[in-house]
Amino acid sequence: MQQLMQASNGLSLGKFSFQGHNPSWRFRSTPATERALQYQAGQKIHGFTVKEVVDVPDLFLTAVKLTHDNTGAQYLHAARDDKNNLFSVQLRTTPMDNTGVPHILEHTVLCGSEKYPCRDPFFKMLNRSLSTFMNAFTASDFTMYPFSTQNGKDFQNLLSVYLDAVFFPCLGELDFRQEGWRLENENPTDPSSPLVFKGVVFNEMKGAFSDNEQVYAQHLQNKLYPDHTYGVVSGGEPLAIPDLSWEQLKHFHATHYHPSNARFFTYGDLPLEQHLKQIHEEALSKFERTEPDTAVPNQVHWDRPREDHVTCSPDVMAPDAAKQNTLCMSYLLGDITDTFEGFTLSLMSSLMISGPNAPFYKALIEPKIGTDFSSVVGTKEASFSIGLQGMAEEDTEKVKQIIIQTFDEIIANGFEEERIEALLHKIEIQMKHQSTSFGLSLASYIASCWNHDGDPVHLLKICDSVTQFRQALKDNPRFLQEKVVHYFKDNTHRLTLSMSPDEAYLEKQVKAEEEKLQKKIQALSESDKKDIYEKGLELLSIQSQTQDASCLPALNVSDIEPTIAVTHVEMGTAGGVPVQYCEQPTNGMVYFRAMCSLNSLPEDLKLYVPLFCSVITKMGCGGLDYRQQDQQMELKTGGMSISTSVNPDYSNMDMYEQGVLLSSSCLERNLPDMFHLWSDIFNSPHFDDEERLRVLVMMSAQELANGISNSGHMYAMTRAARNLTPTGELQETFGGMEQVKFMKRVAEMPDLTQVLRTLPRIKRHILNPLNMRCAVNATPQKMSNAAGHIIPCDILIRAHRNLVKRSPNFKPxxxxxxxxxxxxxxxxxxxxxxxxxxxxxxxxxxxxxxxxxxxxxxxxxxxxxxxxxxxxxxxxxxxxxxxxxxxxxxxxxxxxxxxxxxxxxxxxxxxxxxxxxxxxxxxxxxxxxxxxxxxxxxxxxxxxxxxxxxxxxxxxxxxxxxxxxxxxxxxxxxxxxxxxxxxxxxxxxxxxxxxxxx
The missing domain is CATH 3.30.830.10 (Metalloenzyme, LuxS/M16 peptidase-like)
Incomplete structure (x- = not known):
């Protein structure tokens, strides 16, 4: 299960991430949406009453809002011709202490229920279903249980398990001890071994708070919203977790996990009636309405700004050991249930901080005061945070002044019209791009607003917000500047939070945990210790038993399709370069990839390849400097990137392909512009700006260092594979700890001239049309148009060669x-x-x-x-x-x-x-x-x-x-x-x- 620091916002309007799609690949009303349009407000269906039916053509769906008559449970169905159907139920969970009760409860409800009393039915269903997603999330103020599947029978099976888990869990004491926390002998079978803290969530949160970014983000939220539930750690502060009792856990469930406090969401092409019938009969019919006291009051606004300071662990992988400070100014903004205001604020956020043309990027990142922006958090009331990590302590006052000055400059100068257009273009692309998990993105996107009784359907009408935004700018050219004055210049609810490393931080944590442990132990009688030992043995015994999972529903192997769906591709050439064409209904988007071989690259340059990939599209090209290049990419494409690609041969483990993968997408009308940009990158990339390179190096090194605490298992797996196959060796070089340490060394170099000289050498070997192949996915009517643009593009002009390489000297x-x-x-x-x-x-x-x-x-x-x-x-x-x-x-x-x-x-x-x-x-x-x-x-x-x-x-x-x-x-x-x-x-x-x- 996943513990979230804050509610995630799925649709990318500024800082959010949304991917709309039309999986049916049709451009007219679909059967699922047509069926849903037949419902009428006031209609009664299986204990629910239809409140509203809304066509949302922007997202190719019909939204049906309902309320459960007996309990008042809210329900939203998004009918869409997508076979990947999704269910989620979310509950407003508002803890008032740091014990992590909603997080531990999220784990514990999935350990068995009345109808499915076997241990851990959630994990067992992973192997009894064809689910495309199963998880649970704890946010600051809600807990969500989503799943998705393409199989109708599977949907009913999973829905039955989820409903019973959420509303009728066993909540056994031993499950609480296993998932939450317990005192137990280090060796459970030896009563003389020392007593220690154990528990899945206890260890998870210790791991979470080993990430300095997460430590900072948590403090930022707690201190910006100190008066209610956001002032505590919903996931659990490790040293507070042992203060939670089993009785408190059960009480929290009784008060928060009631249908009157629930919001149900279904998505896809399965009939709504079946969902409503099952949810009513298996769960909601067994409850009466209550009035749960879970509403979150607005934070009282401060009459003057505040400052605070926290500490963290030193980062051994930091690009610059002397620059490990973080500083952020965070502002409390407006209520997130105001849809248009939220849309405006997220656009404004992107305009201020995203990309090299953004004012704060120019003011904070490029002067090399720090390495990257610091965290942004969000709750019932939106907040905006701007600051730096990877900065020197002596630059603290300087950064504060720069932030205030930058707001003044934005108020004076506003934003360039072209940047606003680029951002609105990005939204258009995101609405056309088809992802495989749109239902989950939708559930995440509406979660926070709906959780606080905002209108989730209004949130989906993105084109309405775009139209309203354009009109607001037309009516008042200073519309955005006035927002900046209101939310930032005149806002007294501002927190300036600094964080610095403390060499004794870990030592203090260990000591605090030991003191907490000893305090617990000292309060124990001999009979308590005996009880702990016996409960430890009992838990171990239960964990060691083979569980009978026969009570759980399951699909059969016979339910699996015997054959795969064939994907038709055509092979052709453009200017002598092999091209794979795959005709797909892509909503007017064109997707282009090219693989360029690394076979001729000298060994001493291999470590530099990931750096090359990360900077080649960000340094400028042709007649464009890097700012103009970024602007053109935003205006004309859905993104352009180059990444390393290492693929083992499917039949011989000592053969592999090593290359870099070029990826980009665009609206069909912008195809010539996208290929022109690629042509400039190939023919005339800029490698003459050491200052720009240093900014990119520092950001890249910081991101790598930040990622280890969350992805440590991936780094461990990559390293473990290093000496076993040629592919493993290359993957460690390109993306393992070797690369992290290499980037740290580059970041520490006082002079990057040698790196600048290296990049053109790599370019000559990699961006070489001699060893290259391409792939295009587009609609049938536009495929020939795409091919026509590849041919004159002078990067794609030579014959293809065999790109697979053998490593005859590799010895595992x-x-x-x-x-x-x-x-x-x-x-x-x-x-x-x-x-x-x-x-x-x-x-x-x-x-x-x-x-x-x-x-x-x-x-x-x-x-x-x-x-x-x-x-x-x-x-x-x-x-x-x-x-x-x-x-x-x-x-x-x-x-x-x-x-x-x-x-x-x-x-x-x-x-x-x-x-x-x-x-x-x-x-x-x-x-x-x-x-x-x-x-x-x-x-x-x-x-x-x-x-x-x-x-x-x-x-x-x-x-x-x-x-x-x-x-x-x-x-x-x-x-x-x-x-x-x-x-x-x-x-x-x-x-x-x-x-x-x-």
């Missing part, structure tokens, strides 16, 4: 690496070399990874070990174990090995295999957006025929196959493996000479 070898990090938790991975995609054993290893995750590793690593997550996966010829936010290291590595022993011993059933197959197929058959159709073939050469052959091997996997591959590839003496851990100082590993400690 064992390696164990430990990265000492300033975290209180670990990220652990072990990686084993196995077989490529087309090998007959690949399917069995895939099924084994899913089965081992759900039937063994989840119990050992999460339930017993207290890690936030862990499991196994198969891909790229590697079988990889991992754990996430894990209090253990050696114990987890032991669990990996015992998982292999478990598989070899065959301690699983045919039902276990069937469930693993369902889980694998839910990923294999996940929906693909029109923009991405055919991309698997383009990037890796895996055709539909190869996919179908792999599919048939997956269906055919038996228990004998699984036992066989577990022993043959993963058994002791059989495997070539790599191990990597990121975590705090570890004396056991330090003393072990087999480990390389970094």
């Amino acid at each position: 070898c064992q390696m164990k690496t430990f990265f000492t990090m300033p975290f209180p938790i670990n990220f652990v991975s072990e990686c084993i070399r196995t077989v490529p995609f087309t090998h007959e054993d690949c399917a069995s290893l895939n099924i084994l990874a899913r089965m081992m995750t759900s039937k063994y590793l989840h119990g050992e690593i999460r339930e017993k070990g207290g890690a936030y997550g862990g499991g196994a996966r198969m891909g790229g010829g590697l079988f990889t174990f991992y754990s996430y936010r894990d209090p253990n290291t050696v114990q987890t590595l032991s669990a990996f090995r015992k998982g292999v022993d478990w598989a070899i011993s065959g301690q699983f059933t045919q039902q276990d295999i069937n469930e693993a197959k369902l889980s694998v197929f839910s990923a294999v058959d996940s929906p693909v957006a029109p923009s991405d159709k055919g991309m698997g073939r383009f990037l890796s050469g895996i055709t539909d025929e190869l996919k179908q052959a792999h599919r048939e091997r997956l269906f055919a996997v038996t228990d004998k196959n699984i036992v066989d591959v577990a022993g043959r590839y993963l058994g002791i003496g059989q495997r070539t493996c790599g191990v990597a851990i990121l975590g705090p100082e570890n004396d056991i590993i330090k003393k072990d000479p087999s480990w390389v400690v970094k």
Whole structure:
């Protein structure tokens, strides 16, 4: 489950992220929307009354608002011709202390319910369904439970489990102890071992607060809105979590998890009536209306600005060790239920801070005072935060002055009309772009506004807001400047929050936890300690039992489609360059990709490739400086990017393709402009501005450093794979800890002249039309037009060559690496070399990874070990174990090995295999957006025929196959493996000479 610092806003209007799409690929009213338009206000359906029916042509949907007659539960249905149907129920949860009660409750309700009393039905349903998404989220003021699936029967199964979990959970004491917190003997079977704090959420939040950005964002919210629920940590402050009792948890559920406090949302092409009938009969009919006291009052506005200071842990990966301070000015704005005002504020936010043409970018980032903007948060009342991270302490006053001066300059000068047009163009593109998870984006987008009784339908009428915005600017050219005066210049509710590193921060945290622990222990009697020991044994016993999940609904393997849907592509050439054409109804968008080989690039330049990719579209090109280039990209495209791409050969693990992938999209009318920009980037990129390069280097290094605490498991997996395949070695170079450390070294260079000289050398090897291929996805009527623009584009003029490279000298070898990090938790991975995609054993290893995750590793690593997550996966010829936010290291590595022993011993059933197959197929058959159709073939050469052959091997996997591959590839003496851990100082590993400690 995911704990959110604040409510996420899905539609990208400024800082938000929205992807609209029309998955039916039709441009007229669809059956689902037509069906919904038949409903009438006042109509009664299965205990609900229709309140409003609204056609929303901007998003190709019909919105139906209803209210449940008995309970007053609110309901919104978005009918759309999309097979990826979504359900969510959200409850306004407003904690008044730091114990993390809504977060722990979110975990605990998913541990069994009246109708489904088996342990952990939520995780078990991951293997009994073809869901495309299952999760739960705790925000500052609501908790949401969403799922999506393309299968109607599956939808009903999951809906039944979710309804029972939310409204009729068991909330057992042992579940609370496992998921929330508990005092327990370090070794539960040894009463003489010391008592320690354990618990999944306890460890998760320790991990969350090892991220300095999250520490800062949490303090910012708590201090800007100090008077009510936003003044506390909804996810739980680690040292306050042990103050929560089981009784308090049950009371919070009784008061907050009632249908009268609920908002239901469904989306897709399944009939509304069936949803309403099931929700009424299985849940809502069993309740009467209450008046839950969960409303959040507006924060009392201050009559004068405030300042505050907090500390954090030093960042060993910071680009500049002397610049680790953060400062932010945060302003309380307006109520988020005012739709147009919210739209205006989000546009204004983007105009002020997004991209090199934004006033704050020019004022704060480019003078190199700091490395990146600091956090932005949002709640019932919107806020705007502007500031810097990665700055020197002595620059604090300077930054404050710059922020105030920049607002004055905006008020005086306003915003260029072209920048406003670029932003509105971005909204047009986002509404046309088709994503595979539009239902989830929609649920996230409306959540905050709806949570505080705003109108979610009004929020969806984006074109109305755009029209109103254009009219407001026409009526008053100073419209935006006046908003800046009101919300910033004259706003006395302003918090200036600074944060600096404290060398003793971690030490103080450890000491505070130890003091809390000792205080708890000192209050215990001998009988209390005996009770703790017995409860520890009881929990361990339950965790070790094989659970009977037969009460849970499940799909069968026979419910899986036997064949894949074929994606038609055509191969052609443009100016001698191979081009893959994939005709798709893309809502008037054109998607272009090109793969350029790295085969001729000298080894000494490899480490620089990710930096090259990140700066090549941001330095200027042709007759455009970098500001003009950015403006043209915003005005004419949906984005242009270059990224590294390393793809293992599907049949030989020592062969691979190394390259960079060019990606861009545009509206059909802007096709010539997009290709002209690419042509300038290829032919005349600018590599002459050291000041600009330094800004980009510092931002990139800061982003990499910030990402480790959230993605430590990915870094551990990448490192563990480093010495096993040529692909693994390259991926560590391009995106692993090696790249993080390299970028830190570059950021520390006093002179970047040598880097500037290196970039053109890389460009000559990479942006070379000799070794290149392209792919275009567009509507049929525009495909020939797209091809016509590729041909004259002078970058695409040469013949294609074989891009696959063999590594004849690569020798896999064992390696164990430990990265000492300033975290209180670990990220652990072990990686084993196995077989490529087309090998007959690949399917069995895939099924084994899913089965081992759900039937063994989840119990050992999460339930017993207290890690936030862990499991196994198969891909790229590697079988990889991992754990996430894990209090253990050696114990987890032991669990990996015992998982292999478990598989070899065959301690699983045919039902276990069937469930693993369902889980694998839910990923294999996940929906693909029109923009991405055919991309698997383009990037890796895996055709539909190869996919179908792999599919048939997956269906055919038996228990004998699984036992066989577990022993043959993963058994002791059989495997070539790599191990990597990121975590705090570890004396056991330090003393072990087999480990390389970094």
